[in-house]
Amino acid sequence: MSPGLPTTLPFVSHIHLIRYLVVWRVNASLVHLPRCLSLPLSHTLGSLIAERLPTQDARPWRKAMAAWGDQDKAAEELAKEPIATGKKAGKGAARKGAKAMPVEPFVKAPPNADWPIQAVLFPLPAKRTYGQGEPIVWELKLLGDDADHGLFLELILPAMEQAATTTDPRWRRPNGLWGRFDIQAVYAARGLHWEPVVSDGRLDLGYRALPAQWAEGWPFDLPGARGTGAPITAPSSAGPEETSDKTLLASSEAAGTGDGSSTAGAATDLIERKPRPPASQRPGPAAWLQRVTWITPFDLATAQRAPSMRELFEAFIARMTPFAPGKRPTADQVWALLDPAERRALEEDLEKVAAAPVKRSLLTAAPKGWPGRWIGAHAFDAITPRLASYLELAAIVHVGRQTHFGCGTFKLS
Numbered sequence: 031m032s033p034g035l036p037t038t039l040p041f042v043s044h045i046h047l048i049r050y051l052v053v054w055r056v057n058a059s060l061v062h063l064p065r066c067l068s069l070p071l072s073h074t075l076g077s078l079i080a081e082r083l084p085t086q087d088a089r090p091w092r093k094a095m096a097a098w099g100d101q102d103k104a105a106e107e108l109a110k111e112p113i114a115t116g117k118k119a120g121k122g123a124a125r126k127g128a129k130a131m132p133v134e135p136f137v138k139a140p141p142n143a144d145w146p147i148q149a150v151l152f153p154l155p156a157k158r159t160y161g162q163g164e165p166i167v168w169e170l171k172l173l174g175d176d177a178d179h180g181l182f183l184e185l186i187l188p189a190m191e192q193a194a195t196t197t198d199p200r201w202r203r204p205n206g207l208w209g210r211f212d213i214q215a216v217y218a219a220r221g222l223h224w225e226p227v228v229s230d231g232r233l234d235l236g237y238r239a240l241p242a243q244w245a246e247g248w249p250f251d252l253p254g255a256r257g258t259g260a261p262i263t264a265p266s267s268a269g270p271e272e273t274s275d276k277t278l279l280a281s282s283e284a285a286g287t288g289d290g291s292s293t294a295g296a297a298t299d300l301i302e303r304k305p306r307p308p309a310s311q312r313p314g315p316a317a318w319l320q321r322v323t324w325i326t327p328f329d330l331a332t333a334q335r336a337p338s339m340r341e342l343f344e345a346f347i348a349r350m351t352p353f354a355p356g357k358r359p360t361a362d363q364v365w366a367l368l369d370p371a372e373r374r375a376l377e378e379d380l381e382k383v384a385a386a387p388v389k390r391s392l393l394t395a396a397p398k399g400w401p402g403r404w405i406g407a408h409a410f411d412a413i414t415p416r417l418a419s420y421l422e423l424a425a426i427v428h429v430g431r432q433t434h435f436g437c438g439t440f441k442l443s
Contacts (some may be wrong), residue, residue, distance in 0.1 A: 090146035152436035177241035221247035327402025
């Protein structure tokens with residue numbers, strides 16, 4: 031007989047992670063964002079970090095930035111593409127004479143140019159055009175040995191400050207983001223709460239984010255308790271704040287946009303977080319989750335467009351390898367973190383789901399200019415509560431390729 035659902039997932043204590051919610055406020059009359067904000071975030075902030083470091087420390091950063099190639103040429107090519115506006119804007123709406131939206135420089139097919147630290151840059155799905163005073167919100171995740179608050183204060187925050195005020199023509203483009211925002215706030219996650227690190231542009235020098243606080247009080251024992259690993263609602267700067275009971279999640283359609291034809295940008299779903307029931311009232315098989323909706327594009331390197339549950343779970347195990355002990359940990363070492371009874375239970379659940387493969391797939395190719403391969407949703411006959419608990423964790427750390435750019439996060443429903 032399978033053991034009951036674990037009260038705490040065995041992997042959680044091994045994951046060193048600091049999650050920062052970053053709020054930039056536009057200080058210009060008009061700012062246009064690129065199709066995929068994580069690309070210029072990585073390239074510009076990474077380049078500024080490389081320039082600030084001593085020669086020896088800067089080498090891995092410069093090597094990563096060199097992989098981007100000629101950004102000016104790529105930007106000019108993208109800027110030639112007309113963008114239609116208005117209610118009737120669509121696939122065939124681009125018309126002769128339509129003005130091209132200025133874009134930040136980035137290549138169409140992003141290279142494997144991850145930062146030389148373990149970091150995820152995850153902009154929240156939103157619109158592309160911003161006016162004076164409007165907030166741009168994104169999440170930074172530092173993982174593994176790089177989950178270090180000192181690293182954030184010494185490297186990343188100064189690069190943000192430089193990017194906010196830069197007049198360097200390499201970065202400051204017409205109606206571009208760089209040089210046209212203020213750092214309004216930065217928050218660090220403590221479980222389901224947000225704690226201010228920067229409030230109204232002022233850094234709390236006494237605050238220290240720890241690599242284990244992200245999991246404090248997180249309900250991993252309940253499938254679907256949070257829906258996604260993406261923290262969404264920026265709290266007030268008055269003090270520690272609980273995340274809103276309404277969690278902002280992008281629909282599969284919204285996450286797949288980004289070509290910027292609509293002022294509203296991507297549509298969003300407000301999904302109310304239900305109260306957490308006691309263990310005795312946990313849902314039975316009739317209420318099992320079924321649908322995986324990808325918030326960002328993903329690439330699990332699978333033969334099929336819609337990955338099987340085993341392929342999805344194996345991608346999660348692969349993502350966990352940096353957190354396993356040892357210099358070069360393998361998937362077997364990740365499995366070894368589980369006790370034999372829990373491992374057998376997981377294998378049984380994977381076999382159950384494997385007997386009923388993907389029921390329906392609504393996946394499409396990732397938008398032009400984005401990393402990852404596919405976006406959308408796919409459904410299974412059922413996702414067992416045990417598997418769902420682990421997948422909730424997978425949604426937080428992201429799975430598959432190019433996770434540095436925010437690829438590979440999803441919600442269950």
